[in-house]
Amino acid sequence: MIMATESVLGKTVVITGVSRGLGRAMAREFVVQGHRVCGCSRDAGLLDELREELGAGHPLTQVDVTDDASVQAWANEVSQSVGAPDLLLNNAAVINPNAQLWTLDAAEFDQVIDINIKGVANVIRHFVPVMIDAGQGVVVNFSSGWGRSTSPEVAPYCATKWAVEGLTQALAQELPSGLAAVPLNPGVINTDMLKSCFGTSASGCPSPEEWVEVAVPFLLKLGPEHNGQALSVG
Numbered sequence: 098m099i100m101a102t103e104s105v106l107g108k109t110v111v112i113t114g115v116s117r118g119l120g121r122a123m124a125r126e127f128v129v130q131g132h133r134v135c136g137c138s139r140d141a142g143l144l145d146e147l148r149e150e151l152g153a154g155h156p157l158t159q160v161d162v163t164d165d166a167s168v169q170a171w172a173n174e175v176s177q178s179v180g181a182p183d184l185l186l187n188n189a190a191v192i193n194p195n196a197q198l199w200t201l202d203a204a205e206f207d208q209v210i211d212i213n214i215k216g217v218a219n220v221i222r223h224f225v226p227v228m229i230d231a232g233q234g235v236v237v238n239f240s241s242g243w244g245r246s247t248s249p250e251v252a253p254y255c256a257t258k259w260a261v262e263g264l265t266q267a268l269a270q271e272l273p274s275g276l277a278a279v280p281l282n283p284g285v286i287n288t289d290m291l292k293s294c295f296g297t298s299a300s301g302c303p304s305p306e307e308w309v310e311v312a313v314p315f316l317l318k319l320g321p322e323h324n325g326q327a328l329s330v331g
């Protein structure tokens with residue numbers, strides 16, 4: 098089990114997509130640094146493994162972010178048990194298999210849109226009101242280099258990350274003072290998602306464990322003064 102460096106829990110950090118990749122590495126590192134993590138993803142087995150590692154006080158829930166009712170139930174459970182998030186990290190996402198746009202079938206395109214855009218909106222819909230009541234908190238919507246540039250064969254993914262940038266900027270204009278929303282380009286990190294689009298060259302990129310050493314302190318410093326800024330880690 099992970100041992101926190103402080104005995105008192107610091108911030109409450111809600112993270113979508115904690116079963117693998119950046120989400121799992123962030124969950125571990127926030128806990129090591131003495132913060133409370135509330136996480137979700139779809140894979141119950143991987144959540145069980147992480148629950149064992151993180152120990153009590155860090156509720157992990159099986160939620161598909163595309164299911165608005167499940168997200169609502171999860172948000173209610175989190176706000177009743179631990180209160181409003183200080184940090185809400187919309188990290189969960191998928192990428193399409195590398196392919197020219199016109200060769201992807203409708204179901205493949207829809208899945209990327211449903212998770213990467215509608216999923217983010219579902220999480221915002223049910224967590225942000227609690228943060229507004231609390232008068233503080235930062236929403237970080239994971240974007241990408243491909244939310245600010247494009248490449249061939251990842252058009253659906255690019256479309257969703259450009260959408261995340263726009264959605265986040267508009268949200269930033271709506272939030273009351275004390276809160277913030279930022280789109281975040283995390284950089285290029287060796288995860289399952291990167292292997293899908295980069296193939297074997299993904300192994301030359303930093304691991305999620307290396308990335309969190311920079312990313313978690315960076316995330317912990319975000320506050321209302323960052324509202325609406327398009328940020329990048331590193």
Ligand SMILES: NC(=O)c1ccc[n+]([C@@H]2O[C@H](COP(=O)([O-])OP(=O)(O)OC[C@H]3O[C@@H](n4cnc5c(N)ncnc54)[C@H](OP(=O)(O)O)[C@@H]3O)[C@@H](O)[C@H]2O)c1
Pocket residue numbers: 113114115116117118119120121137138139140143160161162163187188189190191212216239240241242282283284285286287288289290291
């Ligand atoms: N890795 C990079 O270099 C890179 C670069 C730019 C941006 N990003 C962004 O960083 C974030 C994390 O990426 P990653 O590389 O860590 O990806 P990853 O390794 O593929 O992990 C994605 C996570 O999202 C979860 N997820 C996917 N669909 C979900 C759903 N419908 N409901 C709940 N959880 C869901 C997955 O869990 P389950 O499958 O168990 O649900 C998994 O835990 C993403 O937003 C990605 O676009 C990554």
